[in-house]
Amino acid sequence: MREQWLKRWREGRIGFHLAQTHPALVRHWKALEVPRRAKILVPLCGKSLDMRWLSELGHPVLGVELAPEAIEQFLAQRSGEISRYHQAGFDIARQGSVELWQGDFFHLHIRQVDEVEAFYDRASLIALPPATRQRYALHLAQLVPPRAKGLLISLQHCDDDAGPPYSVSQEEIDELFMPNFRLAKLEEGAPDERGFVESVWALERRGPLT
Template identity: 45%
Template sequence: MQAEFWLQRWREGQTGFHRDQPMPLLVRHWPTLTLPPDSRVLVPLCGKTLDMPWLAAQGHHVLGVELSPLAIEQFFAEQRLTPERHESPLGVHHVAGRIEIIQCDVFALDDATLASCHAVYDRAAVIALPPPLRERYAREVYGRLPKGCRGLMITLDYPQQEMDGPPFSVDAGNVDALFGHSWNVGLIERRDILVSQPKFVEAGVSSLHTSVYRLQR
């Protein structure tokens, strides 16, 4: 996926992936990571997700990364927050309370920024990327997170030949191939969600599952 693809989606309001409440799977499983409250949590390809305020309410420092200035603008407006802005070699930083969003490509993050993250929450990033970019993402982003880092990853799994992504199918074998060599990966929930996803039904998808993985570096 080229950057322009996602920028265009935001310009045209094609953001069906956005939820109007925190992800229930996050709320249910995040406590199992047993993170200290003030941990810094990386949220790649964050959009304007309400998962960020939820994480901040748990006492965490949230670091979102997002390409689209519209997504960032809408997030802070909808949260009734006025962020302070500054620029760095990474991009434009928007900071309000415990939430910081950097407007940049996730691959532009430097070693120091990634090394400062105690945790990662991935609901929309790994499934947004086609295989070649997904491999680069695992190598260049997850591969530079520090030892001891913990994460929660939510994926979709369906017959890829039945529908074009994004979102792309990322099954257990994909997760193990991408992360198993340097992360302890555990599947903690898998459920059938096809009946609740009309877009997939209309596309002719025959099965659809969502899975939640707990990771530790």
């Protein structure tokens, strides 16, 4: 999976990237009532413009991305001073209030995200094959504190084995996240021209891990 993802970015096969802020983020983020200065974790962030939108609301953003091409393309979208440093296996670039960690999300340790108070997943869960999604849900729960809120945007389509983006059913979302998060479905769209159905979820981290 790791090499396939890196190859997609090297070859520019990134049809999942939106050239605008995701409309569901704009519609639903403020309703979560995340404190204005809360730091937001964005796993598998790519070069998403959603991070700019969150930072413009006043949030510091910590994005984690495996592909260096994604990070460099994000930084090139805007002028502005870039500071770079290295920490515990991650190459880190900071531009304004957006901090991008280049490396494996599963190697991220809770000590490195101790200031995170909320999270946003637009294309992380659906980028992962079934065997990895349970590990992802548990790792996310380990990284964010109790009562941390987040937004999850997922997809469902007719070919469960095809991806990314992979199809993730409501039943699987419940199974993955309900042990450690409170879940509420905020919306479900109509099928698009590919037959993809997008759903949006609000999550809130429960107490101790189960």
